[in-house]
Amino acid sequence: GESVGLHLPTLSVQEGDNSIIxxxxxxxASDYFIWYKQESGxxxxxxxxxxxxxxxxxxxxxxxxxxxxxxxxxxQIAATQxxxxxxxxxxxxxxxxxxxxxxxxxxxxxxxx
Amino acid sequence: xxxxxQTPKYLVTQMGNDKSIKCEQxxxxxxxxxxxxxxxxxxxxxxxxxxxxxxxxxxxxNRFSPKSPDKxxxxxxINSLExxxxxxxxxxxxxxxxxxxxxxxFFGPGTRLTVL
Numbered sequence: 100g101e102s103v104g105l106h107l108p109t110l111s112v113q114e115g116d117n118s119i120i121x122x123x124x125x126x127x128a129s130d131y132f133i134w135y136k137q138e139s140g141x142x143x144x145x146x147x148x149x150x151x152x153x154x155x156x157x158x159x160x161x162x163x164x165x166x167x168x169x170x171x172x173x174x175q176i177a178a179t180q181x182x183x184x185x186x187x188x189x190x191x192x193x194x195x196x197x198x199x200x201x202x203x204x205x206x207x208x209x210x211x212x
Numbered sequence: 213x214x215x216x217x218q219t220p221k222y223l224v225t226q227m228g229n230d231k232s233i234k235c236e237q238x239x240x241x242x243x244x245x246x247x248x249x250x251x252x253x254x255x256x257x258x259x260x261x262x263x264x265x266x267x268x269x270x271x272x273x274n275r276f277s278p279k280s281p282d283k284x285x286x287x288x289x290i291n292s293l294e295x296x297x298x299x300x301x302x303x304x305x306x307x308x309x310x311x312x313x314x315x316x317x318f319f320g321p322g323t324r325l326t327v328l
Contacts, residue, residue: 131314141321141322142304142319143255143319144319145317148314188255192314194314198260198306199268200317204254205253
């Protein structure tokens with residue numbers, strides 16, 4: 100089956116720096132992409148999403164970029180804070196798929212003081 | 213508080229036993245899901261129900277049986293537990309997935325199942 104994967108399993112950044120978490124997907128039918136944050140001992144929490152008809156979307160301190168040509172998306176976190184330390188997942192879905200999410204493998208973000 | 217809740221948070225049991233995990237949401241959603249997260253943090257959907265009707269049933273052993281008494285509850289019953297069933301199980305809920313849109317899924321806090 101097709102899958103969503105991440106390039107970096109662990110990312111360490113200094114507090115205040117920008118973080119970039121990458122994700123590759125292979126299902127060309129996917130038209131909706133979501134980033135989730137999972138803190139230790141908690142369930143995944145929605146961060147930001149993007150539809151396939153867009154290539155960039157900004158939220159509060161976060162930006163998601165989508166490159167459909169190479170089937171790649173990224174999550175950029177500005178001015179990374181200790182509270183951003185968590186595992187980040189990209190997930191994909193497609194119209195008519197019953198709202199089914201396929202998750203990537205996750206990236207552990209560690210913020211160093 | 214409006215949320216997705218699960219009980220128990222931790223479950224430790226012996227191989228061969230039968231156990232259930234309960235999930236409740238008070239968000240007014242029609243669709244509920246069960247996910248399994250393994251030791252490597254990989255999250256995979258198991259089932260989804262829309263208004264008590266099974267919508268998604270991934271390749272899951274038939275020892276796993278979801279039950280939805282009403283649209284606010286989706287319980288997961290597991291028969292004859294095996295070592296490989298040890299994982300964190302997450303319940304989630306959302307508005308129904310429409311033909312032209314995706315609806316955000318809200319996750320519960322998880323149930324850590326340990327099979328000895």
